[in-house]
Structure formats: C-alpha cells, structure tokens
Amino acid sequence: MEEAAVAFTEVSKVYPGEVKALDRISLRIPRGEWVAVMGPSGSGKTTFLNLLDGLDRPTSGQVQLLGTNIADLAPAEAAVFRRENIGLVFQQFYLIPYLTVLENVMLAQYFHSMVDEGQALEMLESVGMGHRASHLPSQLSGGEQQRACIARALVNDPGIILADEPTGNLDEANEEKVFEIFRELHRGGKTIIVVTHDRVLGNLAQRRIVLNHGRIAEDTYNGNRAGECTASIVG
Numbered sequence: 001m002e003e004a005a006v007a008f009t010e011v012s013k014v015y016p017g018e019v020k021a022l023d024r025i026s027l028r029i030p031r032g033e034w035v036a037v038m039g040p041s042g043s044g045k046t047t048f049l050n051l052l053d054g055l056d057r058p059t060s061g062q063v064q065l066l067g068t069n070i071a072d073l074a075p076a077e078a079a080v081f082r083r084e085n086i087g088l089v090f091q092q093f094y095l096i097p098y099l100t101v102l103e104n105v106m107l108a109q110y111f112h113s114m115v116d117e118g119q120a121l122e123m124l125e126s127v128g129m130g131h132r133a134s135h136l137p138s139q140l141s142g143g144e145q146q147r148a149c150i151a152r153a154l155v156n157d158p159g160i161i162l163a164d165e166p167t168g169n170l171d172e173a174n175e176e177k178v179f180e181i182f183r184e185l186h187r188g189g190k191t192i193i194v195v196t197h198d199r200v201l202g203n204l205a206q207r208r209i210v211l212n213h214g215r216i217a218e219d220t221y222n223g224n225r226a227g228e229c230t231a232s233i234v235g
Contacts, residue, residue, distance in 0.1 A: 003031070003066070003067050004028045004029055004030055004031070004064070005029050005030060005031045005032075005033070005065065005066060005159065005160055005191040006027070006028070006029040006052065006063075006064070006065055006160070006191075006193070007027070007028050007029075007062070007063075007064040008025050008026055008027040008028075008051075008061070008062075008063055009026055009061055009062045009064070010024045010025075010026055010060070010061040010062075011024070011025045011026070011051065011058045011060070011061035011062065011063055012024055012025075012058060012059050012060045012061055013047055013051065013056070013058050013059050014059045021044065021047045022044065022047060022048075022051070022058065022059075024061070025061075025216075027209075027216075029191065029193065029207075031159075031189075031191050032186075032189045032190070032191055033191060033192075033206055033207055034182065034185075034186040034190075034191075034192040034194075034204075034205045034206040034207065035192065035193045035194070035205055035206070035207045035208070035209060036194050036195075036196055036201060036202040036203075036204075036205035036207070036208045036209070037049075037193065037194065037195045037196070037209050037211065038195075038196060038197065038199075038202045038208060038209070038210045038211070039210055039211030039212050039217075040212065043211035043212055044211045045195045045211060046195075048195070048211075049162060049164055049193075049195050051063050052065070052086075052160075052162055052193065053082060053086055053088065053162055054070045054073070054078040054079075054081065054082050054086075057070075057071045058071060065081075065085065065086070065159075065160060066085055066159050066160070068081060083111055083112055083156070084112065084156070084158075085158055085159045085160060086158050086159075086160050086161075086162055087153030087154055087156070087158035087160070087161045087162070088153055088162055088163075088164075089146075089149055089150055089153045089161065089162070089163040089164070089166045090149065090163075090164050090165075090166075091164055091165035091166065091168040091169060092169075093137070093142075093145040093146060093148070093149050094149070095137040095145060095148060095149065096137075097136065097137055097138060098136070099136075099137075100133065100134050100135060100136060101124065101129060101132050101133050101134070101135055101136075101137070101140070101148045102117070102120055102121060102124065102133040102134065104137070104148060104152055105120040105123060105124060105148065105151050105152045105155050106120045106155075107152070108152045108153075108155050108156060109155055109156065112156045114156075119155065120151075120155055121133055123151040123154055123155045124148070124151045126151070126154075127147040127148075127150050127151045127154075127181055128147060128177065129144060129147050129148055129151060132144060132148070141174070142169050142170055142171075142174065143170050143171070143173070143174025143175075143177060143178070144174075146166060146167075146169070146170060146174065146178060147177065147178070147181065150166075150178070150181055154185075159191060160191045160192075160193065161185065161190055161191065161192045161193070162193050162194075162195075163182075163192070163193070163194040163195065163196075164195050165195060165196055165197065165198075166178055166194065166196070166201075167179075167196070167198050167201055168196075168197070168198070175198070175200070175201075179200070179201060179204060182194070182201075182204070183204070186206065192205075206221060206222065207219070207220065207221050207222075208220050
C-alpha cells in the first residue's frame with residue numbers, strides 16, 4: 001500500500017479535567033487527495049487540525065505525516081518538519097504589515113533557509129498577485145490578502161497543504177478565486193486538507209469528512225461512502 005500523506009492510528013487526545021478531545025480515531029488520507037473536514041463549532045475540527053500541524057500531540061496513538069510520527073519529534077524538530085513539509089493557510093491572513101507582499105512570501109523562504117525572489121514572484125503570479133507584489137498588505141482587499149497567504153504557503157513546495165476556513169472572510173467573488181486555486185492545486189497532485197464551514201468548498205473537495213456530536217458522521221468520496229472510520233471527538 002502506498003504511504004499515506006496522513007495516517008491517524010487509534011489516536012486519543014485527553015485534556016486536563018478528563019476532557020476527551022479525541023477517542024481512538026483511525027483515518028488514512030492518501031497522497032494527492034483533497035479533503036474537506038466539516039462540522040459545527042465544537043465538533044473537533046480544531047483539535048484535528050492542531051494534531052495535523054504538530055501544534056498539539058496525541059495522548060495516545062500515532063499521527064503520521066508523510067511517514068513520520070510527529071509525536072516522536074522534539075519541539076524544534078517538529079518546527080523544522082512543519083516548515084519543510086506543510087503549507088498553512090489561515091482564515092486570518094497573518095501578513096506582516098510593514099513588509100510588501102513579495103517580502104511576506106520571501107519570509108517563508110527565509111525560515112526555510114532559502115531565499116529566491118524570482119521563485120516568490122512566480123508563486124505570486126500563479127495566484128494572480130504578481131501585479132501587487134510591491135504593495136503593502138493594507139493596500140490589498142481581503143481576497144488579495146488571502147491569495148498572498150496561499151502563495152506564501154506554497155512557495156516552499158510543501159507535501160501537504162492545511163487550510164483553516166480559507167474563505168471565511170471573503171465575499172463571493174473572492175471565494176471563487178480561492179476555489180479555483182485549490183482546483184489547480186488538486187489537479188497538480190497536491191494533498192489538501194481544508195477545515196471549513198463553507199458547503200460549496202466542501203462539495204468541491206474530492207473527499208468530505210463531516211464531524212457531528214463528537215463523531216465522524218460522514219466520510220464520502222464525491223458522494224460515495226468511504227471506508228469505515230470511527231472516532232469520538234470534542235473540541
């Protein structure tokens with residue numbers, strides 16, 4: 001079997017006060033899948049995402065990304081692994097206000113120990129932002145800022161893209177531009193995991209996992225039920 005991009009194996013997460021955030025969840029996401037994780041507030045999406053990006057660790061079980069058990073990594077090692085293998089796109093844009101759009105993208109390269117202005121500009125052009133490279137974030141619309149953030153997430157060619165409500169602050173026109181970027185990334189073979197309340201974005205994904213009342217209520221590929229996945233999730 002081909003190595004998965006993401007594999008949860010009997011993962012549990014218990015917070016102080018015996019709050020069980022994850023209860024023996026097992027889930028496999030092959031490379032190249034576009035997965036939307038959906039569900040109401042409090043259903044476990046944030047815990048799920050934090051375990052994926054290594055900001056939190058399971059109480060038991062394994063969370064593997066690209067064959068690496070990230071819980072085995074020291075914090076500094078986890079930071080390096082995240083920087084080299086994961087592209088993060090947030091609902092809040094987190095652009096440095098006094099840097100230009102191009103400099104914001106190059107900052108991600110700097111933390112990756114490689115700065116290439118031409119590559120950064122090429123990435124901005126790929127998301128339709130080349131003409132705004134010299135602008136400050138305050139001079140951009142919300143949709144433009146989000147596309148700049150996507151360019152920043154992609155500039156180091158990560159193996160996995162994690163997006164947290166990437167269209168949450170956008171109007172319909174700018175949502176569609178972000179949708180098209182994700183379509184292109186999927187066509188290019190990228191592994192994409194999007195946490196979203198946006199049903200349109202959820203329906204565009206190749207696979208949809210719906211969390212509800214602490215459990216995986218639905219796991220489908222383009223409307224067809226996926227393999228069995230069991231979990232109890234809170235948070």
